[in-house]
Every structure is written in C-alpha cells, then in structure tokens.
Amino acid sequence: MSSIIIKPFFHKDTCTISYIIYDLNSAKAAIIDSAIDYENNAGKVAFYFADAQIEFVQHHKLEVEWILETHAHADHLSAAHYLRSKLGGKIAIGKYITQAQRIFKDIFALSDSEISVSGAEFDLLLSHNDKLYIGDTVIKVIETPGHTKDSVTYLVEDNAFIGDTLFMPDSGSARCDFPGGAATELYQSIMQLYALPDNTKLWMCHDYQPNGRKLQYQTTVAESKKSNIHIRNDVSHDCFVATRQTRDKTLAVPRLLYSALQVNIKAGELPQTNNRNQVLLKEPAHALKID
Numbered sequence: 001m002s003s004i005i006i007k008p009f010f011h012k013d014t015c016t017i018s019y020i021i022y023d024l025n026s027a028k029a030a031i032i033d034s035a036i037d038y039e040n041n042a043g044k045v046a047f048y049f050a051d052a053q054i055e056f057v058q059h060h061k062l063e064v065e066w067i068l069e070t071h072a073h074a075d076h077l078s079a080a081h082y083l084r085s086k087l088g089g090k091i092a093i094g095k096y097i098t099q100a101q102r103i104f105k106d107i108f109a110l111s112d113s114e115i116s117v118s119g120a121e122f123d124l125l126l127s128h129n130d131k132l133y134i135g136d137t138v139i140k141v142i143e144t145p146g147h148t149k150d151s152v153t154y155l156v157e158d159n160a161f162i163g164d165t166l167f168m169p170d171s172g173s174a175r176c177d178f179p180g181g182a183a184t185e186l187y188q189s190i191m192q193l194y195a196l197p198d199n200t201k202l203w204m205c206h207d208y209q210p211n212g213r214k215l216q217y218q219t220t221v222a223e224s225k226k227s228n229i230h231i232r233n234d235v236s237h238d239c240f241v242a243t244r245q246t247r248d249k250t251l252a253v254p255r256l257l258y259s260a261l262q263v264n265i266k267a268g269e270l271p272q273t274n275n276r277n278q279v280l281l282k283e284p285a286h287a288l289k290i291d
C-alpha cells in the first residue's frame with residue numbers, strides 16, 4: 001500500500017495548484033510549484049499562500065527535502081526561495097532553466113551579479129530519468145519540454161505532476177509561444193505521458209474552471225487520451241501542432257509575465273533591496289515579441 005499523501009493548494013489569484021507530497025513512513029516531503037501573492041498594480045508582495053503551506057508542514061511535523069518547480073512559470077511568482085528560507089530543503093528545476101536565464105538576462109539587462117546563466121540560483125538542475133527521494137519514495141524526473149524548454153514532470157508512484165504540459169480535458173494543453181517553447185516538442189512530451197499506464201493520475205498545475213465548473217486537480221492518462229480537447233489519443237502530430245499554433249496566436253500576454261520570469265529564473269528570489277529600501281522589478285517598454 002502506498003505511503004504517499006498528496007495535499008493540493010489552490011492559489012486563486014493565478015489559478016495555480018501547488019502540492020505538498022509526503023511520505024507517511026518518514027514524514028519527508030516535497031513541495032511543487034508554490035506561489036507568491038503578488039499584486040502588480042499595487043506593488044504588493046505577500047506570502048499568505050506559502051505561509052499556509054508552511055503551517056501545514058509544521059502541523060504534520062514534516063521535513064521538506066525538496067522544493068520543486070515544473071518549469072519557469074510566466075503567470076505567477078514562485079515562492080520556492082521563501083519556502084526554503086523558512087523550511088529548508090533544496091530547490092530543483094529542469095536543467096534547461098539556463099536557457100531561460102540567458103534569454104531573460106538579456107531582456108531585463110541584468111548584470112552578472114544579478115543573475116547567473118548556469119542555474120546557480122537553484123540547488124539542483126534535473127535531467128531526464130533523474131531520481132529524487134522523499135524517504136524511500138522515488139520521484140522520477142521526466143523531461144517534458146514544449147510549453148517551455150525547461151519543463152519537467154515529476155512521477156511519484158502512479159502520480160504524475162505534469163506542470164503545464166496538459167490541462168484538464170476540457171481545457172486542453174498549454175501555450176507553446178514563449179521563448180524556448182515548441183508545439184512539436186509538446187506533442188512528443190504528451191505522447192510520453194500517454195505512454196504511462198492508463199490509470200496514472202495527471203495532477204494539474206493550473207485549473208481555470210471553464211464555464212464555471214467546479215475546481216479539479218487531476219485527471220488520468222486514460223481520460224485525457226479519450227477526451228482532451230486538443231489532443232486525444234487519435235490526434236496526429238501535425239493536427240495538434242496546427243491547433244496549438246493557431247490558438248497561441250489568439251492568446252494575450254500573461255499579466256505577470258515580466259515580473260514572474262524575472263523572479264522565477266532566480267528560484268523565486270525577489271530583487272535585493274536597494275539603498276533607498278526599495279525592491280524594484282523591471283518592465284520593458286518594448287515588449288518581448290511572442291509569436
């Protein structure tokens with residue numbers, strides 16, 4: 001019998017779902033894709049969401065081994081750095097985060113002291129088939145690029161934490177038009193997920209609750225193959241890529257794109273306080289061309 005418990009947390013402002021996974025035998029835990037509360041218009045940062053996770057960890061007397069990112073998110077600011085400062089543990093992300101660091105270092109004109117391009121802000125960079133442990137439980141890393149180059153899935157027993165590879169069947173798949181994204185790679189990544197056993201649970205990183213339906217955290221490989229609106233099992237590569245690229249042309253730039261990437265390429269660390277006691281994020285006037 002499995003000794004794994006999965007506790008989802010829903011971040012309402014960005015529709016992000018973060019997870020605490022823990023092993024009952026050892027009380028060791030991993031936190032996946034946490035979020036900072038950030039009101040960009042008001043210039044306000046808070047940590048209510050992450051604090052609720054910290055409270056959960058403390059209440060259950062867990063030891064956090066891993067703080068995991070499925071990718072460099074463009075829609076919310078990661079709370080990984082904050083969580084590590086409060087709970088310990090190591091922050092890990094896919095090794096191609098270095099590509100995102102290079103691209104956004106350039107876009108934000110960041111200095112060498114502000115950002116590495118080596119992934120040094122993270123404790124561990126992950127490759128395909130790497131294994132992490134919480135107690136005796138294995139977290140297997142599957143590279144699933146397409147939405148972003150650095151995207152990975154974390155497979156824990158029959159639970160796949162898939163980031164933005166797929167959404168719930170009524171929402172389809174994630175956009176591929178960010179720098180480093182590619183619809184053809186996303187197709188291959190989804191086929192990797194579809195090759196997992198049919199009863200594998202696919203845990204979402206977002207749920208946008210289309211048509212006001214109830215919040216859902218997970219589907220299965222079988223259900224996604226049967227009814228995902230973008231990519232049922234019988235959808236060809238070319239058809240998927242055409243659908244994805246057509247749709248991407250209609251999508252708006254995410255509200256928090258620049259603030260999120262600026263922080264997330266540094267494992268969720270906010271910029272240093274300056275000598276006027278200010279924390280400032282940059283925003284380009286000539287926006288990045290997303291196509």
Ligand SMILES: [Fe+2]
Binds near residue numbers: 072074075164
């Ligand atoms: Fe994303």
